[in-house]
Amino acid sequence: MVADAGNPTRHVVLMVDIERYSGRNNVLQHRAQQALTEVMRAAWEELGIVLPGTLRQDNGDSQFAVLPPETSERRVLRIAPLLDRLLREHNQGLSAEARVRVRVGVHQGLVHLDSANGFAGSAVVTVCRLVDSPQLKSMLRRFPRAEVALVVSDLIYQDVVRQYQDLPQDQFLPITASLPDKGFAAPAWVFVPGQDAAASTVPDAFPADPQERTDLNRVDRPQEVGTPQPPAAGQVFQHITSHGPAAFGNGNTVTTYGSADDTRPGRSPR
Template identity: 55%
Template sequence: MAYVTDPDRRVLVAVDMESYSGRDNVLQHRAQLAFQEVMTTACEELGFDRTAWVIQQGGDGELAILPPGTSERAVVTRLTPVLDRLLREHNRGLSSEARIRLRVGVHEGPVHLDGANGYPSEAVVTVCRLVDSPQLKAALRQFPGAAVVLIVSDRLYHDIVRQYQDLRPEHFRQVTARLPEKNFEAVAWIYVPGESIPAPDAIPAPPGLIRDHPDDGSDPERIDRKGPGPRPQPTGSGQVFQDIRSRGIGAFGNGNSISVSGRPEDLDAWGSPR
């Protein structure tokens, strides 16, 4: 039996494209070209030598083993925001079926680069499972305007995100990534560039709110509403609008007041895939 050489500890990046298999041949061809252009441009902007990456292509994405000395901090905190910006530029004006949206996973660990049919490594398996987890796919669906979502291993979150805070730690959502059919389960952290907000349980609930559904995480679309109480009356020259569901700040003329009664807590879908 061949002697097993010592592994190399490397930063690992797995990238997967949303809805690739649903495209026809022409759109798959265009998507692959655009994917390579975006990845190359992002690496050039960040000063990464992509020619030194050990890459295993997958058609709809890639597994990349980065060279020794690569900054974990730069990969974790800078790669995804740059990809998000580049993809937003690329996707502008394209139909929904032609747009490219990516799931990105980052992990690190020992890797054998001399495998006979790939790269033997538990760390490689983990980063691929993370990027394929239902929790990450749900996060990308939850924000249709997002171009990229990131998932990092628990170790990298605590070693990089919490320690250096180049990205705000509270904008990451802790999940348990599960793939039961693969016998995989791991704590990880999800970040959506430009659209992340604190977890719902970190936001104090306004007084007087009751649940339409039990707060057991079983319904990712649950909405809070106010319990019974006296209806407010108009005062002065203004008007009072009650039981209006609004997703943003609204204005109904001068001197009016609004009672907003609905607040969706969509982020629960990250932990409970649809």
């Protein structure tokens, strides 16, 4: 017999996820997990937030937290610059592949704390989708010296960021976080500690690892398309529309426009 859903309670929910975790070897994954655990423990202590184990889920490269009802939402947002400092200290002297950088998401809503296999509720799903969105992932690539990229839901932005200015409101970039394969799209706001994300004009730079390529042209600005160079032999076709069967031969090249796909699918909420 299926148990009754019971009564949910309203909470701030927070998700932290390590950048490029799956591309690390076993040793570096082990070290990254240890670093995340230690840094998050230090962050909660410095913020003065007591987080019982029953309100936290650790999953290798991530930590999901349901904050106690009495937790100050203003205080929670201070975790972004705090994590930036803690990770900057941790990453000193490390190679690029060993460096730990994180994406952080904050939302608020009703949560079922007594679900059979974790936490349940649309707020849980939403914060996980925000953190997994290619729009947020692109920010750590745009700012290679940053350690943290924070995304907050529009609700958190309007109620906390805009009203209290604990973080500089004019440095938040509005985005539409989207994961089409999950049927998810939501307005959100991105903040990168120590950087002015809202004024970013840094050109997109794709990393060498094709598994880490992501759709970077979705952060409310047009995609910049370079002019293709003709090959040594043959012809270049552009802006072609064909109806019915079509074939190109004799060494010709067809050039089409598209965007890089983030090959790491959005993570299901834990």
